[in-house]
Amino acid sequence: MTKISFILVALLGMTVLNAHADVATAQKLADKYTGIAKGIDKGFTPSAEDGKVFFNRQIGLQGHKVSCASCHTSNPADNGKHVVTGKLIRPLAPAVNAKRFTDLEKVEDKFVEHCNDITGSDCTAQEKANFITYLITVKDATPKK
């Protein structure tokens, strides 16, 4: 019995640590992009404010006028809704959805696809650093009315 409770406590501890580790992983990714951006512009520091502007900026492309927020809503900690299919999208903010921004390869794939979908070209390292920095600052979903 004690053995089982020890294991349970250990597992619980791991999940708690994990929850912290995931925002930390997002931060690591933001740092990685910041490092690249600094190589281009020495004075660059990531800005959550610029990330927020980027997230909500409406861009006209091939007759669509959209932003990241069109699908992910203006609060990245909320569930999103796909503008084409109407399907639910899980929250983007790593504080709410621990699975976001955990794997560099996946994140890069998504940036390539989504940046081309929304802006018509790749995003810069500066934009990516700002984007993740902003998402890390979003901690709470919109309270339900």
Added chain:
Amino acid sequence: MQYVWDPFVRIFHWSLVIAFSVAFYTHASEWERLIHIRAGYVVAVLLLARIVWGFTKTGYACFRTFPWDPVKAIKHIISELHGNAKRYIGHNPAGSVAIYLMLVIGLVTVTSGWLVYNDGWLIDQPELLQTIHLYAAWTWLVLIILHVTGVIAESIVHKDNLIRAMITGCKRVTQKGERQATEL
């Protein structure tokens, strides 16, 4: 000319080629997501119809006439490389293995894709499902490349145009003294 592929098999084959190509071409864009999804449904219907056809039909389309036999398939590929493979009128053993693998991988691809699209249904593992869908689709592409390579090799070795045969349904008649498989 010898009649081999019935109209269902031919229409199925080329419809699948088109549906797979459309799904593959549209896989990365969110704007084309609905086209991708619809192409996936078409693939699912085609695969299921082919499986029903394979169990109910007789002749070259019937599963019983081209058994799953990987050992025989490898032997066939080796003799094909030596240029002395036996001529099969229907599917040769290597083609049979490729077709069964494509049917299975195809079903895995459409099922996982369907679950990825309807996130939260049945299996609450979006990452796992996405990974399965990705690897299944690329495995399928590899199988297609092997299949096409085999078709070209077989066409050269047996001096027959197998691509045309899948359009017209007819293959050339086996000549006297030519080694032909005794199976149907």
